[in-house]
Amino acid sequence: MRTETQNTVDAIRTSIDLVSRRMDRETATHRLEEFNARVEDPTLWNDPEAAQKLMRERQVLVDKIGTVDALERELNDNIELIEMGEAEGDEEIVAEAEAALRALRDRAAAKEIEALLDGEADANDTFLEINAGAGGTESCDWASMLARMYVRWAEQHGYKVELQAETPGEEAGIRSATYKIMGHNAYGWLKSESGVHRLVRISPYDSAARRHTSFCAVWVYPVVDDNIEIEVQDKDIRIDTYRSSGAGGQHVNKTDSAVRITHFPTGIVVTSSLKSQHQNRDIAMQALKSRLYQQELEKRNAAINAAHEAKGDAGWGNQIRSYVLQPYQMVKDLRTGFETSDTQGVLDGDLDGFMAATLAQDVAGKSRAEALAED
Numbered sequence: 001m002r003t004e005t006q007n008t009v010d011a012i013r014t015s016i017d018l019v020s021r022r023m024d025r026e027t028a029t030h031r032l033e034e035f036n037a038r039v040e041d042p043t044l045w046n047d048p049e050a051a052q053k054l055m056r057e058r059q060v061l062v063d064k065i066g067t068v069d070a071l072e073r074e075l076n077d078n079i080e081l082i083e084m085g086e087a088e089g090d091e092e093i094v095a096e097a098e099a100a101l102r103a104l105r106d107r108a109a110a111k112e113i114e115a116l117l118d119g120e121a122d123a124n125d126t127f128l129e130i131n132a133g134a135g136g137t138e139s140c141d142w143a144s145m146l147a148r149m150y151v152r153w154a155e156q157h158g159y160k161v162e163l164q165a166e167t168p169g170e171e172a173g174i175r176s177a178t179y180k181i182m183g184h185n186a187y188g189w190l191k192s193e194s195g196v197h198r199l200v201r202i203s204p205y206d207s208a209a210r211r212h213t214s215f216c217a218v219w220v221y222p223v224v225d226d227n228i229e230i231e232v233q234d235k236d237i238r239i240d241t242y243r244s245s246g247a248g249g250q251h252v253n254k255t256d257s258a259v260r261i262t263h264f265p266t267g268i269v270v271t272s273s274l275k276s277q278h279q280n281r282d283i284a285m286q287a288l289k290s291r292l293y294q295q296e297l298e299k300r301n302a303a304i305n306a307a308h309e310a311k312g313d314a315g316w317g318n319q320i321r322s323y324v325l326q327p328y329q330m331v332k333d334l335r336t337g338f339e340t341s342d343t344q345g346v347l348d349g350d351l352d353g354f355m356a357a358t359l360a361q362d363v364a365g366k367s368r369a370e371a372l373a374e375d
Contacts, residue, residue, distance in 0.1 A: 001082060008101045009079065015108035016071050022115040023064045032061045060123075071108055078104065114185065116359045121222035122188030127290055131176045132169070133196070133215035140169025142199045142214040145347060147177050150193070150218075152349030159183035164283055165258075165271045172205070178271070178287070180223065187222040192358035193351075194220045195320030202326045211326055215319065221294035223286065230289040237288070238262045241277060259284045266295065321354070323347070336361050 001009070035058040038044060045051045078097040085093035117123070130146050132139035154161045160182040167175040181190065196217050203212040224230055240260045258273035259280035270287040272280040323343065324330045331346045331354075332339035338357035340346065346354075 001079075001086070002098075005082065005098050005101065008098075008105050009075070012071070012075050012101065012105050012108045015105075015112040016068060016075070018112050019064075019071075019108075019115045020068055022118060023068075025065070025068065028061050028065055032058065032065060035061065067111055071104070071111065074100070074104055113356045113359060117185045117188030119188060119191075121293070122191075123185055124187045125180065125182040125223035126187035126190050127164070127221050127223060127287055128179045128181055128190060128193070129176070129219040130174070130178075131217045131219075132174070133217060135212075135214050137169060137171045137173065137205050138203060138212050138214045139216060140171070140173030140175055141205070142173070142197075143169075143175070143177065143216045144173040145199070146197060146216055146218065147174060147179070149347050149349055149351070150179065150181075150190075153351050154179075154181045154183075154186075154349075156349050157183070157189075159186055164287065165273045180283075182223075187220065189355050190220045191222075192355050193218050198319040198322045200322065200324045200326065221290050224289045224293045230292050232263070232285070232288060232292070236264050238264070239281070239284075261285065261288050263288055263292070266292070268292070333357065 035054060038054060039058065044054070078100050081097035082094050082101075085091070085097065128150055130143050130150075132143040135142075151161050162180045162182070164178040164180050166177040169175050196215055199214045199216075200211065201214075202209050206212065238261070240262070242258050242260065257275060257277040257280060258271065259277060260269060260271045261284045262269050268288060268291050270284045270291065272283040272287070274280055274283070320335055321331065321333045323346070324332075325343055329341050329343045330339055331343055333354050336354075336357040338354055340353065342350065
């Protein structure tokens with residue numbers, strides 16, 4: 001086997017080993033056996049809610065173990081093909097197997113990153129808020145560009161996206177927007193996007209074609225799982241209704257259907273501005289519970305807490321990422337140093353490299369902290 005091919009094989013084995021260790025293969029196998037035994041119990045569905053939870057947890061284990069098994073099987077099959085091709089002098093078979101191994105290496109690397117998503121709420125759906133910073137039209141336009149970027153990223157990954165609330169800018173763009181992004185690991189992937197995002201470009205709104213710097217704040221927090229109890233007392237909240245803003249004309253919303261909920265103990269304010277007031281109440285209350293749950297996660301997770309505290313105001317000194325379109329083209333994450341000159345690709349939703357770098361850094365930081373604690 002050629003050196004380059006052996007390096008590919010070694011990289012695949014390293015990824016498989018990390019995925020196995022992250023999920024604790026032996027423990028996962030024992031748990032799956034326990035779940036399979038409970039599934040055979042005829043009284044399981046006497047409690048439908050508990051049964052559904054068990055079936056979801058079982059499916060997660062089936063998927064994780066199946067992923068590792070499939071990677072190992074494909075790796076061994078292609079190694080055997082190469083050995084057979086080399087023994088028979090069939091270069092075509094060898095070339096096909098080597099190409100398959102290169103593709104497998106990329107898939108295994110992606111699964112390696114995905115295995116890092118093992119936090120308490122990583123598997124959940126997520127809310128994503130975008131708020132324009134100081135700068136008027138420039139920042140509002142930047143907010144709409146970020147919204148488009150995240151919607152494209154979500155759609156490219158098969159996630160469902162729902163716009164929960166939006167406030168348009170006075171001249172262009174949006175002042176703020178809240179999306180609900182639904183799919184497995186939506187929160188785990190997007191949580192690293194919380195922070196201030198800085199744009200440098202020649203302004204399309206400046207007749208003198210000068211360079212402008214704009215800021216927007218992004219906040220990501222998980223949708224609360226049905227099994228997580230978050231108590232919100234009536235005395236702690238105020239619910240206001242107001243008329244939804246829109247483009248006007250014959251289709252303007254003429255009823256006070258939008259809902260705003262203010263939580264007094266924390267100062268959290270959430271809104272929803274769809275057509276149905278009843279639906280808006282449910283959505284806003286879910287968003288409030290998710291925000292409260294996020295606060296609890298932050299108390300228990302120093303890394304997440306530090307990231308949110310560092311977010312600060314949407315302005316100089318608080319940004320996590322810079323998007324420079326002029327005088328050169330570059331997007332750079334200031335936490336990890338990951339960067340690319342493909343600015344258009346990033347604005348079209350190519351964010352996986354940035355997310356993976358942050359996930360890897362977070363895991364490395366936690367590992368160092370755990371090692372120091374043991375010492």
